[in-house]
Amino acid sequence: MPFQPLQQEPEIQRRWLESGAFRAKRAAELPAGSRTFYMLVMLPYPSGRIHMGHVRNYTLGDVTARFRRMRGDEVMHPLGWDSFGLPAENAAIKHGIHPALWTRRNIEEMKGQIQKMGISYDWDREIASFQDDYYRWNQWLFLQMWERGDVFRAMRTVNWCEELGTVLANEQVVDGKDERTGYPVVQKPLEQYFFRTTKYADELLYCLDGLDWPDNVKTMQRNWIGRSEGARLAFDLEGGSQVEVFTTRLDTLFGVTFMALSTEHPVIEKAAETDPALKAFCDQVAAMSREDRLMSDIKLGHRSAVSAIHPFTGEKVPVFAANYVLMDYGTGAVMGVPAHDERDHAFALKYGLPIPKVIEAESEWDLGVLVNSGEFTGMRSEDAVTAMVAKLQGRAEKTVTYKLKDWGLSRQRYWGTPIPTVHCPACGVVPERPENLPVRLPEDVAFTGHGPSPLTTSASFLDTTCPHCGKPARRETDTMDTFVDSSWYWLRYLDPKNPELPFAKAESDAWMPVDLYVGGIEHATMHLIYARYFYKVLRDLGLASGPEPFQKLICQGMVLKDGSKMSKSRGNIVDPDEVISKYGADALRLFMIFAAPIEKEIDWTGFEGIEGASRFLKRITRMVEEHEVCGDALPGRDQLSPEEKALLIKLNQTIARLTDDLEKRYQFNTVVSGLMELSNAITDLPADAPHRGAVMQHVLDAFVRLMSPVAPHLAEQLWSQLGGPGLCMQAAWPAADPAYLEADEVMVVVQVNGKVRGRVNVPASATEADRRAAALACPEAQAHLAGKEVVKIVVPPGGKLVSLVVK
RNA sequence: GCCGGUGUGGCGAAAUGGCAGACGCGACGGACUCAAAAUCCGUUUCCCCCUAAAGGAGUGUCGGUUCGAGUCCGACCACCGGCACCA
Numbered sequence: 001m002p003f004q005p006l007q008q009e010p011e012i013q014r015r016w017l018e019s020g021a022f023r024a025k026r027a028a029e030l031p032a033g034s035r036t037f038y039m040l041v042m043l044p045y046p047s048g049r050i051h052m053g054h055v056r057n058y059t060l061g062d063v064t065a066r067f068r069r070m071r072g073d074e075v076m077h078p079l080g081w082d083s084f085g086l087p088a089e090n091a092a093i094k095h096g097i098h099p100a101l102w103t104r105r106n107i108e109e110m111k112g113q114i115q116k117m118g119i120s121y122d123w124d125r126e127i128a129s130f131q132d133d134y135y136r137w138n139q140w141l142f143l144q145m146w147e148r149g150d151v152f153r154a155m156r157t158v159n160w161c162e163e164l165g166t167v168l169a170n171e172q173v174v175d176g177k178d179e180r181t182g183y184p185v186v187q188k189p190l191e192q193y194f195f196r197t198t199k200y201a202d203e204l205l206y207c208l209d210g211l212d213w214p215d216n217v218k219t220m221q222r223n224w225i226g227r228s229e230g231a232r233l234a235f236d237l238e239g240g241s242q243v244e245v246f247t248t249r250l251d252t253l254f255g256v257t258f259m260a261l262s263t264e265h266p267v268i269e270k271a272a273e274t275d276p277a278l279k280a281f282c283d284q285v286a287a288m289s290r291e292d293r294l295m296s297d298i299k300l301g302h303r304s305a306v307s308a309i310h311p312f313t314g315e316k317v318p319v320f321a322a323n324y325v326l327m328d329y330g331t332g333a334v335m336g337v338p339a340h341d342e343r344d345h346a347f348a349l350k351y352g353l354p355i356p357k358v359i360e361a362e363s364e365w366d367l368g369v370l371v372n373s374g375e376f377t378g379m380r381s382e383d384a385v386t387a388m389v390a391k392l393q394g395r396a397e398k399t400v401t402y403k404l405k406d407w408g409l410s411r412q413r414y415w416g417t418p419i420p421t422v423h424c425p426a427c428g429v430v431p432e433r434p435e436n437l438p439v440r441l442p443e444d445v446a447f448t449g450h451g452p453s454p455l456t457t458s459a460s461f462l463d464t465t466c467p468h469c470g471k472p473a474r475r476e477t478d479t480m481d482t483f484v485d486s487s488w489y490w491l492r493y494l495d496p497k498n499p500e501l502p503f504a505k506a507e508s509d510a511w512m513p514v515d516l517y518v519g520g521i522e523h524a525t526m527h528l529i530y531a532r533y534f535y536k537v538l539r540d541l542g543l544a545s546g547p548e549p550f551q552k553l554i555c556q557g558m559v560l561k562d563g564s565k566m567s568k569s570r571g572n573i574v575d576p577d578e579v580i581s582k583y584g585a586d587a588l589r590l591f592m593i594f595a596a597p598i599e600k601e602i603d604w605t606g607f608e609g610i611e612g613a614s615r616f617l618k619r620i621t622r623m624v625e626e627h628e629v630c631g632d633a634l635p636g637r638d639q640l641s642p643e644e645k646a647l648l649i650k651l652n653q654t655i656a657r658l659t660d661d662l663e664k665r666y667q668f669n670t671v672v673s674g675l676m677e678l679s680n681a682i683t684d685l686p687a688d689a690p691h692r693g694a695v696m697q698h699v700l701d702a703f704v705r706l707m708s709p710v711a712p713h714l715a716e717q718l719w720s721q722l723g724g725p726g727l728c729m730q731a732a733w734p735a736a737d738p739a740y741l742e743a744d745e746v747m748v749v750v751q752v753n754g755k756v757r758g759r760v761n762v763p764a765s766a767t768e769a770d771r772r773a774a775a776l777a778c779p780e781a782q783a784h785l786a787g788k789e790v791v792k793i794v795v796p797p798g799g800k801l802v803s804l805v806v807k
Numbered sequence: 808g809c810c811g812g813u814g815u816g817g818c819g820a821a822a823u824g825g826c827a828g829a830c831g832c833g834a835c836g837g838a839c840u841c842a843a844a845a846u847c848c849g850u851u852u853c854c855c856c857c858u859a860a861a862g863g864a865g866u867g868u869c870g871g872u873u874c875g876a877g878u879c880c881g882a883c884c885a886c887c888g889g890c891a892c893c894a
Contacts, residue, residue, distance in 0.1 A: 214812090217811095219889075220890075222810085223889070224889095230894080248893095260894085324894090336894095344894085401893080402893095612831060669819095754874065755875095803825080
């Protein structure tokens with residue numbers, strides 16, 4: 001059969017689906033002692049069409065899943081849909097189509113596209129977060145967390161987007177704009193639901209050490225969590241009250257010449273009540289957008305009428321409201337040490353404050369030895385902190401702060417999981433009873449595109465009774481951030497139809513942790529921190545085991561076109577469907593794997609790359625085509641011609657290398673070049689080789705299995721042609737035969753003073769002494785040895801090289 | 808500013824301390840063809856050289872460790888990414 005992927009691929013996909021070869025076993029079905037492999041890709045948002053980024057991601061996952069199956073592992077390889085979120089709601093506003101309908105159509109479309117790629121997903125485990133048998137478990141988990149105190153309500157200044165009418169997480173705000181739509185974001189106080197992520201800040205930080213994740217992702221998470229060791233210290237204010245500061249440099253305490261408080265700090269707000277000028281300053285700072293505040297690093301301040309008292313010297317210290325102090329970090333108050341902090345220094349210069357030096361060090365910002373610090377003078381910074389905390393007797397303590405914030409999950413949108421609480425005039429905010437779940441999204445809502453959430457227009461949704469007192473009450477109209485959906489979805493795949501629980505522990509114990517997780521780097525801080533947080537909560541709820549959900553993470557690089565991201569607005573999209581309908585899925589898969597190492601970007605400059613992939617597939621089809629199926633037994637090593645032997649050695653070396661690349665190194669592009677090298681070696685076997693039929697049958701049989709993870713359709717076709725039993729995808733991965741890993745004769749490289757000067761052939765059985773002798777006798781090396789003394793001979797393990805050192 | 812990563816032919820890249828440039832793309836030359844496409848064969852880091860043999864240089868720069876460094880260590884340069892008034 002010739003290479004006709006467009007005809008053959010759909011037929012082969014049908015055989016796979018009918019055979020159930022993609023199905024993953026349930027925990028109870030797993031044979032005792034079986035190795036499991038959970039291959040997970042980040043679930044897609046059903047935007048309408050798949051793009052090259054999906055193709056790259058899913059191909060990589062599929063290569064691994066198929067390889068592991070052939071190796072004999074039990075493989076879990078599912079896919080689902082992250083199907084709540086703003087685009088569906090926008091489509092409803094723009095085109096008058098209900099979000100559910102829009103979402104269903106998109107899923108159907110994209111699923112068809114993904115199936116055309118021949119990705120081996122167990123579709124029986126498919127889930128979609130917009131379906132109530134998924135999101136009811138978001139609600140159930142929310143109630144569990146409420147019970148444990150992992151959910152709380154609080155007034156917080158939030159990132160408010162007027163255009164969208166909703167709150168955004170810090171992670172979703174970039175440069176004062178919504179990272180997705182670019183709409184401006186302002187600060188506004190609002191009562192919100194929060195997950196207490198800060199409770200796990202320390203564990204989220206130290207567990208990173210044990211993960212096999214890319215360095216940059218771990219670093220981004222560490223920065224995001226932002227652990228900082230220091231001390232809290234309370235300053236007395238004139239008139240009785242106190243203000244608490246957080247500092248990492250308690251040792252500089254004698255250098256304090258002012259206090260800087262956030263304009264939102266209660267002490268400042270109170271002072272502003274009787275101080276119009278201070279009030280005006282605070283209003284001016286509040287009016288600045290977050291962007292402007294960050295853009296200008298000009299330190300602005302306004303002196304209040306309040307003074308603090310230095311705990312050691314008893315001196316009066318002026319209290320300022322300052323624009324550079326953030327209310328949501330530390331305590332919202334800073335002790336100003338102009339001599340040893342860059343920002344305080346700039347501030348003091350501007351407002352004419354004294355700048356006394358209290359640390360002697362290489363640079364004024366470094367730790368060092370204390371000077372002008374009373375009884376602490378002469379101590380090292382580290383020791384001074386401990387001594388001062390002791391001396392301050394309860395007024396100060398060592399403490400740790402984090403940049404990580406609690407996760408605000410309220411969204412004033414329709415297309416999300418309804419938060420399962422009720423507002424009762426008598427009982428306040430009351431959680432819904434678990435037996436009343438799911439709280440379903442109502443259908444009778446209007447999508448106008450402006451004003452409050454559509455949920456607030458549905459009487460059938462709003463009117464309810466209080467789960468506590470039974471009197472009439474109003475449902476919560478906030479929905480959950482869609483990141484909740486993606487924070488535990490991989491566990492629902494393991495038990496997608498469970499009506500009692502989000503998933504059975506037996507299933508998660510059988511499959512978790514995920515062995516390989518593949519997705520885009522853009523999820524380094526948001527999704528990948530939330531998911532880790534949720535898993536820790538689930539563990540503490542007794543629902544899952546183990547500290548971390550994703551053991552190994554790979555972030556695949558983007559697919560670019562002419563140096564920039566493919567996007568509709570740029571009009572530079574290469575549609576995967578078009579490529580498949582011209583070259584077939586295997587050619588596209590092969591190209592994606594081969595083009596570059598997986599974590600690097602691929603630039604789709606033109607179709608040359610995929611032409612090359614297609615050429616390779618045609619060549620190997622021809623190779624099998626020209627071979628006649630041969631039932632002869634493979635002769636023993638001694639009977640083979642040198643060329644035949646060389647080919648078998650190449651085959652077995654390739655098997656060893658590919659196995660290593662796929663199993664341990666997760667290096668995929670060299671898998672393809674290994675296949676190409678082997679195919680070149682097969683082509684080089686002379687037509688008149690004495691045992692050509694048997695050797696070719698043996699080599700092609702293995703070759704087809706080796707290529708199966710990358711180009712599974714063609715492998716399946718060639719497997720049939722070669723007379724292989726059953727499906728190639730269910731055949732065993734070839735094992736390297738140790739007898740064929742080394743040739744009879746091996747080449748030894750001869751170095752003289754570190755430079756390659758010659759090569760000699762020795763029998764594989766040659767001892768180290770033989771190899772030394774052969775190297776010394778090597779004619780090319782002789783020329784460089786003449787008249788000199790050999791002072792040292794090094795033969796590294798493996799004996800493929802002899803290094804001669806001469807004087 | 809802080810943190811992380813990356814620098815190798817015309818291009819994508821390989822080299823798991825041991826022959827730098829495997830494999831592929833492109834280009835050039837040739838075969839087949841009336842011609843083209845497709846396919847097949849060959850050449851393709853630089854210098855010296857008619858050519859070859861034989862040399863020499865070469866993995867961002869400078870230094871170090873080592874019999875041996877693209878790989879390990881130190882400093883620097885360039886680029887990419889993340890964070891950033893975080894007290």
